[in-house]
Amino acid sequence: MRMTLTVNGERHVLDDVRETESLLYVLRERIGLPGTKNACEQGRCGSCSVQLDGLLCCSCLVPAAQVHDRPVRTVEGLSPPGCQEEPHPLPRAFLDAGAVQCGFCTPGMLMATEDLLSRSPDPDEAEVRAALAGNLCRCSGYQHIVDAVLLAAARLKAPAPEAGR
Numbered sequence: 001m002r003m004t005l006t007v008n009g010e011r012h013v014l015d016d017v018r019e020t021e022s023l024l025y026v027l028r029e030r031i032g033l034p035g036t037k038n039a040c041e042q043g044r045c046g047s048c049s050v051q052l053d054g055l056l057c058c059s060c061l062v063p064a065a066q067v068h069d070r071p072v073r074t075v076e077g078l079s080p081p082g083c084q085e086e087p088h089p090l091p092r093a094f095l096d097a098g099a100v101q102c103g104f105c106t107p108g109m110l111m112a113t114e115d116l117l118s119r120s121p122d123p124d125e126a127e128v129r130a131a132l133a134g135n136l137c138r139c140s141g142y143q144h145i146v147d148a149v150l151l152a153a154a155r156l157k158a159p160a161p162e163a164g165r
C-alpha cells in the first residue's frame, strides 16, 4: 500500500508498505531515523517509544498502516531543525546526571520524560518513577535516570537568564 505520514513535521510518502510492517520498522528502515530503538519488539521495554497524535506509544506495536496521515514525533524531533548544536534540555539533563550508560534505552526514556513533563511540569520522584515504569534499562539502577528527569524539570521551570547579564 501507499501511505503518508508526518514525522517531526516532515511529510513522507511511502510505497509498497506491507501489512506486517510496524511503525518502528518504517521509522528506522524506510525513513532512516535510527534514534527510536528496537529492543524487544513486544511492547515490553519502551525503547521504541514515540508520540503518535501527541500520545506516547510503543512504535513496535503499531501497524504502520494505522499511521496513515497521522503525525509522529520521535526522539530526533526533540531538537528542532537548525538547533542541533545546542542539545535539547532533556538529553542535556540526562548527560549531566550521568543517566546515559550504553544509551540504548535513552531515546525511549527521553520520550517518556517529554510526555510526563508536558502533562506535569513539576513531578515528584514517585510520579517520575511511575511515568518511566514502562521503560526498561539494563545498565542502571534507575536513580540517575530519575535524577535526570527531576533535573530537567527544574531547569525547564527556571526563568531563562536575561540577555546581556
Ligand code: FES
Pocket: 037, 038, 039, 040, 041, 042, 043, 044, 045, 046, 047, 048, 049, 058, 059, 060, 061
Ligand atoms: S521494542 Fe517496542 S517496547 Fe520494546
Ligand code: FES
Pocket: 099, 100, 101, 102, 103, 104, 105, 106, 136, 137, 138, 139, 140
Ligand atoms: S543505559 Fe543501557 S539500557 Fe539503559
